[in-house]
């Protein structure tokens with residue numbers, strides 16, 4: 101695994117803003133991506149080293165009520181991209197398949213731990229009651 105750190109973004113808009121600091125993003129409109137990401141409720145990508153830094157950064161965002169298993173699986177996918185000295189764009193779809201194997205391993209691990217009763221995947225409740233303080 102390459103040297104890396106994580107950046108947890110506070111909003112979908114914040115992670116999109118960071119993402120589009122990097123040029124060459126296939127001409128995707130930020131507003132279109134933002135809508136998709138908000139609808140999904142979680143998203144991540146990995147910045148790879150450049151002239152300025154040898155470090156990879158896994159950027160991620162999720163709604164407070166996003167299923168934690170999905171969040172972990174998404175992060176594992178991004179870590180898969182930087183495993184074995186990656187990313188390896190020369191692999192084409194193989195690069196995505198490799199990352200998906202990391203995600204699959206994480207998903208299976210969550211399933212096992214859930215089955216054993218070692219974790220509880222009930223998502224945190226989003227505030228649904230209002231408390232009035234006089």
Ligand SMILES: [Zn+2]
Nearest residue numbers: 177181196199
């Ligand atoms: Zn990927």
